[in-house]
Amino acid sequence: MSRYIRLAALTVGLTAALASCSNDDDDDMVAEPAAPARINVAQAGLHPEGIQYDEANKRFLVSSRTKGQIGSVRDDSTYTLFADDARLISTIGLNLDAGRQRLLVAVSDNGANPTRSRAATLRRLAALAVYNANNGSLISYTDLGALRPGANHFANDIAVDGQGNAYITDSLSPIIYKVDAQGVASVFLENAQLSGGTGFGLNGIVFHPDGYLLVAKSNDGTLFKVPLSNPGSFSRVTSAQSLVGADGLLLLNPQTLLLVAGSQSIVFRLTSTDAWATATAAGSFATGAVSPTTITRRNQSDAYVLYPFQSTSPRFSIVRAAF
Template structure:
């Protein structure tokens, strides 16, 4: 049995423990996402972004030298995760994460690099063998396959889940669809770089890749089974010019600065067979500045302010949170 003094002593310890526990929990809940994140460097030109599920982390890629930065949603400054030039990664564009693997499109290197998000270890280099392309963006299918666009060469690449799972580092980056003879036409367009196929997503049922073509301001539906390509009917809308592309709950999110330097997010409702898309609303401004793409973070988007079209960018380079 407790004596009176023991009861008082135990009660004091218990009360102190409860206060400390409550304080610790409150501190944890106070670590809220913030609205603006700084990417270091006056030549960073951040292009791609991906949010890592189940963690506070997101990753941003640098076009000019291939640096990969990592940020936390509750901290304002990003840190270098993978130095530029490492493993021949002299440029980095779109990125996705699958099973703790960071899949990085290597731009004009013609390669895709894969790293462990836990250790930063190089896991794979997939090489197309071409040095006249722009390996631009990545999408992960439900079965774990990765699809990759090339903005200068009329092809769609695929890396299978089996290739990502094996231990061989150097592997070929193989074409799964050649766009010659399809509705997709590669050409120099309204932007100086002649960016054709760009952002892409894979539908939740795994049946189609939906791909944006920046030059033609069009979207295409590509069968993952047959490679058949069809233009998505946009109901006559021709001013989207998508760069980054996201898909959630039947809505396609297009991020661009092509017609809107202040940034524009177009939200399009897709038909059940993904053959049609109707613009529901557009979001402009809100801290965007020549953005390239975005990543979902809950009900918000983390938008990369690329600014590559600017001769003198507004410093510092940033990622901004845009509420949907």
């Protein structure tokens, strides 16, 4: 074989090898499984209320009204205990502050956990527990109800602003609490308009990057806009869509809000072009009679709804919303 033929053969071989490597890389890139449409979790009587997707650890984190514990769920439906504490009577809303590696947990007691509920805390407890988002170790526990002793309380949902301040809704008192990054608690906003009367009042809450909160009230479906710089100047977001039963919120982008209306078994997609002075319905996702509570983002395009079913159900589900 001549030197030129040998060189040509070598060139062909190298080209084939490089093509093979390139194909292997392409295969690796597409090998990651697509996000599942539905995850059914066989955990009897857990009755989760809050959910967050932990992108760094590829898992969902869920709360529990009936057991108080916090668990993690993988795409294969595997449930693992993430954190627990005797003070966690019922865990409600969750907020994963990924940048600070914190999981914030709203803690309440409405009698749903017969093992831990007691007379001193029944409808009196409102607290914020903060955990290390990676290993589940407790960072802090803050009693919020002590700011208004003697009143009924139910800490429900949590939003976190750009400075790490947490804002927590109280469904049985017309209050939004604030816990700063150092753990100091205060009443951020208290107003009779936020009351739910004899029912549940304030519920879902999200932080908008333009410097305000969007807050939902369950009993009548009111959506409020609350400026961080002047919370007393809060206003009602005008919408023609009935949002009665409003529960969890997810801000997809500055102009798009997903709202779970549990009593209607619907997730509404709302949009605004005037900084949430008004909101327009732009689609909906019907869940069926599964008692949906809240919703979380997974990557840039997917949102997953939590289906707790009933408190005695043998399972719960996490379902991708399809508008």
